[in-house]
Amino acid sequence: MTNDKGTFGEYTASARWPIIIQNAIDDLASQQELEKSKVTKFEQGEAIKSALQQFRQEVIDRAPLRLFTEEEIKLADVPLSFNEYLREHSQANWGAVEWLFSEVYLYRRINVLFQRQSEWATFDIFNRLKQSTFESSFHGVVELALRYENLLPQLKEIEQNSGKDADDILKVLFKEFIEISLWGNATDLSLLTNATLEEIKSIQGAKARAESESKIVVNDTDRAWEVLTKAKAEANGKQIRVDFVLDNSGFELYADLMLAAFLLQSGLATKCIFHAKDIPYMVSDVMLKDFDILVQDLRDRKFFPSGESSTRESKALESFANEMEKFVSGGKLEFREDSFWTTELDYWNLDAKEVKYHGSILHKDLTSSNLVIFKGDLNYRKLTGDRKWPRTTKWETAIGPLAINGITSLSLRTCKADVQVALPDGLDLKLSQEWEKENPGRGSWWCCSGKWAVVCFCSGEPNK
Numbered sequence: 001m002t003n004d005k006g007t008f009g010e011y012t013a014s015a016r017w018p019i020i021i022q023n024a025i026d027d028l029a030s031q032q033e034l035e036k037s038k039v040t041k042f043e044q045g046e047a048i049k050s051a052l053q054q055f056r057q058e059v060i061d062r063a064p065l066r067l068f069t070e071e072e073i074k075l076a077d078v079p080l081s082f083n084e085y086l087r088e089h090s091q092a093n094w095g096a097v098e099w100l101f102s103e104v105y106l107y108r109r110i111n112v113l114f115q116r117q118s119e120w121a122t123f124d125i126f127n128r129l130k131q132s133t134f135e136s137s138f139h140g141v142v143e144l145a146l147r148y149e150n151l152l153p154q155l156k157e158i159e160q161n162s163g164k165d166a167d168d169i170l171k172v173l174f175k176e177f178i179e180i181s182l183w184g185n186a187t188d189l190s191l192l193t194n195a196t197l198e199e200i201k202s203i204q205g206a207k208a209r210a211e212s213e214s215k216i217v218v219n220d221t222d223r224a225w226e227v228l229t230k231a232k233a234e235a236n237g238k239q240i241r242v243d244f245v246l247d248n249s250g251f252e253l254y255a256d257l258m259l260a261a262f263l264l265q266s267g268l269a270t271k272c273i274f275h276a277k278d279i280p281y282m283v284s285d286v287m288l289k290d291f292d293i294l295v296q297d298l299r300d301r302k303f304f305p306s307g308e309s310s311t312r313e314s315k316a317l318e319s320f321a322n323e324m325e326k327f328v329s330g331g332k333l334e335f336r337e338d339s340f341w342t343t344e345l346d347y348w349n350l351d352a353k354e355v356k357y358h359g360s361i362l363h364k365d366l367t368s369s370n371l372v373i374f375k376g377d378l379n380y381r382k383l384t385g386d387r388k389w390p391r392t393t394k395w396e397t398a399i400g401p402l403a404i405n406g407i408t409s410l411s412l413r414t415c416k417a418d419v420q421v422a423l424p425d426g427l428d429l430k431l432s433q434e435w436e437k438e439n440p441g442r443g444s445w446w447c448c449s450g451k452w453a454v455v456c457f458c459s460g461e462p463n464k
């Protein structure tokens with residue numbers, strides 16, 4: 001709840017949301033400035049700005065959360081789940097409401113304001129921030145492109161030397177690319193808006209990742225490895241499918257593409273499906289258009305100044321971009337969107353029983369996947385229902401129906417919220433004491449800092 005005293009949720013609702021909305025207002029103003037000559041667009045922009053200001057005040061004043069009007073529902077395709085929830089929780093106000101619901105509702109309300117103005121209907125208010133943060137990831141982006149370049153001959157060698165040793169080496173690489181994708185989630189724009197270039201670099205480099213291994217407090221990577229190697233051994237020409245329920249665009253999407261490319265090149269997957277958001281969401285989340293933008297950025301030597309097109313760095317960026325486009329055109333990499341991902345429904349609804357908002361359709365589809373990777377913190381909150389679980393709760397308990405409903409899942413999350421499960425006895429206390437030293441009164445927030453991570457696997461098989 002946004003009124004759970006002393007939680008990161010409470011802090012987010014009172015301190016972070018007004019800032020996020022203010023940033024959106026400022027970004028809108030910058031865009032208007034760029035397009036001053038477009039009179040209608042400017043005027044529509046003014047209308048959105050004043051509505052955003054009013055909305056920001058609503059949040060600050062802890063006003064009641066209102067229903068979406070019929071007109072809004074039509075105009076912006078608002079899923080009816082929101083109003084259903086609000087009818088059942090008629091007392092909900094910004095200062096006393098479930099954190100997960102209100103946070104998702106917030107992005108929906110913002111989206112409606114843009115949908116109402118024709119000139120702004122497809123505008124992504126968070127695009128500027130997504131792009132500028134990606135641009136400052138230059139160092140990490142080049143490093144990974146070079147890493148990928150080296151990977152290809154390594155994989156060839158492994159292929160030529162099949163056997164136990166080759167398998168062991170492939171496993172080391174698998175772990176490396178899982179970690180690349182995992183820590184890619186540390187660069188979250190909603191948390192890092194004030195991060196310096198040095199800080200971003202330090203999160204993204206290889207050395208930093210190695211140091212970070214000790215920070216993965218639950219690590220089921222081996223179990224995911226077993227599933228995919230078994231699938232590969234038994235494939236016999238059959239498809240091996242890995243799904244990614246994506247989180248942030250820019251560096252994290254780039255890191256996810258690295259993992260997907262590794263899986264496809266190594267034969268641990270033959271198809272990867274990326275699930276994106278259908279509206280601008282949680283500031284930095286991936287929308288379909290963000291993939292095209294990323295590929296363009298990789299090719300743009302002004303955006304990533306890696307020198308002439310003949311430098312090793314430029315060639316590595318260019319060839320990774322080419323490779324991604326080839327994967328897409330060859331059907332090995334597919335992007336999809338679904339409104340389910342931007343509803344407030346947690347993933348206990350990724351189940352045959354949820355028949356109104358695509359939960360059952362997605363569930364059925366995802367049961368055909370060999371592995372479904374859920375990226376990031378918000379997905380972790382949705383997997384666990386964003387409840388106040390004791391932190392030693394078993395993962396299978398916290399994910400409810402997903403423990404047994406046939407989806408093989410892997411959560412890759414850098415910890416950025418209060419909910420935390422699957423810890424061994426005593427670890428929460430130890431980390432809380434450690435964090436408390438530098439953050440008096442906030443020891444339990446170690447798992448909101450993005451400095452630790454978890455990798456949680458579940459086979460999804462009944463009775464296991």
Ligand SMILES: O=P(O)(O)OC[C@H]1O[C@](O)(CO)[C@@H](O)[C@@H]1O
Nearest residue numbers: 012188247376377378379416417
């Ligand atoms: O991009 P991620 O990893 O889902 O993180 C989103 C962040 O926003 C939050 O939803 C809080 O605003 C947290 O869960 C997390 O800090």
Ligand SMILES: [Mg+2]
Nearest residue numbers: 098101346385
């Ligand atoms: Mg609930």
Ligand SMILES: [Mn+2]
Nearest residue numbers: 247248282285
């Ligand atoms: Mn996100």
